[in-house]
Amino acid sequence: xxxxxxxxxxxxxxxxxxxxxxxxxxxxxSHVYWYRQLPEEGLKFMVYLQKENIIDESGMPKERxxxxxxxxxxxxxxxxxxxxxxxxxYFCASSPLGQYEQYFGPGTRLTVT
Amino acid sequence: KQEVTQIPAALSVPEGENLVLxxxxxxxxxxxxxxFRQDPGKGLTSLLLIQSSQRExxxxxxxxxxxxxxxxxxxxxxxxxxxxxATYLCAVFMYSGGGADGLTFGKGTHLIIQP
Numbered sequence: 322x323x324x325x326x327x328x329x330x331x332x333x334x335x336x337x338x339x340x341x342x343x344x345x346x347x348x349x350x351s352h353v354y355w356y357r358q359l360p361e362e363g364l365k366f367m368v369y370l371q372k373e374n375i376i377d378e379s380g381m382p383k384e385r386x387x388x389x390x391x392x393x394x395x396x397x398x399x400x401x402x403x404x405x406x407x408x409x410x411y412f413c414a415s416s417p418l419g420q421y422e423q424y425f426g427p428g429t430r431l432t433v434t
Numbered sequence: 435k436q437e438v439t440q441i442p443a444a445l446s447v448p449e450g451e452n453l454v455l456x457x458x459x460x461x462x463x464x465x466x467x468x469x470f471r472q473d474p475g476k477g478l479t480s481l482l483l484i485q486s487s488q489r490e491x492x493x494x495x496x497x498x499x500x501x502x503x504x505x506x507x508x509x510x511x512x513x514x515x516x517x518x519x520a521t522y523l524c525a526v527f528m529y530s531g532g533g534a535d536g537l538t539f540g541k542g543t544h545l546i547i548q549p
Contacts, residue, residue, distance in 0.1 A: 354536045364478075364523070366536030380536065412477060414537075421465055421527050423537060425478040 323348065325415050325426035326395075333432045340400040340407070342429045346415030353396045354423060355388060358410040370396060403433045436461045440524055440540035448548050449516055455509040455543045457524030462505050465529040468537065469498050469509050472521045481522075482509070514547045521545070 326345040334340050346353050355367040366380040370390040381388065385403075390396040400407055410430050414423040437460045447453055457467075466485050470478040482491045482498040484507070490499040497510040511518060521544045525537040 356536065356539075363541040364525075364537075364539040366538065369536055377536070414478075421529065422468065422480065422483045423527075424480060425470070427477040430475075 325413055325424055327411075327413050327426035327429050329429060330427060331430050331432070333434060334403050335434055336404055337402050340403050340431055342398040342400075342411050342413075342431070343395040344398070344413030344415075344426060345395045346413075347424055349417060350415035350424070351418045352416045352421075353390050354414045354416075355396075355398050356412045356414065358412065358428075360409070364412065367398075400431075403431075405433050407431060408433045436464075436526060436528060436538045438524055438526055438538050438540040440522075440543050442543060443541065444544040444546075446546040446548060447514060449514060451514050452510070452512050453514055453545075455511070455522050455524075455545070457507040457509070457540055459505045459507075459526050459538075461528065462502050463528065464502065464526045466527050467498075467500055467507050468525050468527070469496075469507075470523040470525065472523055472542070474521075478523065516547045516549045519545055519547050 328343050353370045356364045358364045368381050368388045369377040373392050385401045387399045410428045412428045413426045416423050439458050441456045464486050468483045469481045471481055472478050484491050484500040495512040500507045521542040523539055523542045525539045527537050
């Protein structure tokens with residue numbers, strides 16, 4: 322059973338460009354969570370999704386950030402018009418329906434130049 | 435708002451020692467608590483999960499305890515090895531019913547085991 326997969330592992334974007342981060346949960350998992358780890362800071366919750374449904378986006382910045390988990394395909398975290406402060410490691414986690422042990426992917430390290 | 439604190443922030447000990455990492459949280463109404471390991475530039479590896487109704491969990495040389503009423507958890511590592519060097523993260527999960535918040539993490543304990 323493959324673990325949580327994230328791609329790309331490293332992403333470089335210039336200021337003003339868009340960043341799209343993808344996450345494929347573990348097989349059989351229907352919950353997806355996104356977290357951000359800023360340099361020298363702890364991991365912060367961003368958003369919790371189930372298929373075709375955003376359950377909790379209380380940790381998402383109000384502007385430029387969006388997330389989706391379509392019926393088919395991976396979950397996508399989208400950052401529009403990136404700024405230097407968006408440079409961070411973005412982690413995705415998944416858990417099975419009705420259970421809340423979270424399994425993390427390797428992360429995507431975003432660098433904004 | 436839930437806050438998680440880990441003490442110490444960093445720890446360096448000789449190989450073979452037993453050690454304890456501490457985690458405290460401000461809101462005791464947690465659903466579960468997880469301990470993770472993070473190696474530099476890598477993702478998180480789940481070490482142990484303790485449900486709110488449990489007092490401890492063990493896996494190999496690791497033992498995690500939970501005192502929910504006092505808002506504390508400890509991770510005990512027996513007979514430490516250089517390969518245990520990593521950052522250890524404590525995280526709590528609050529189930530809010532209508533939805534579910536994500537994990538709230540501490541800032542971690544950076545552990546170095548000297549050969």
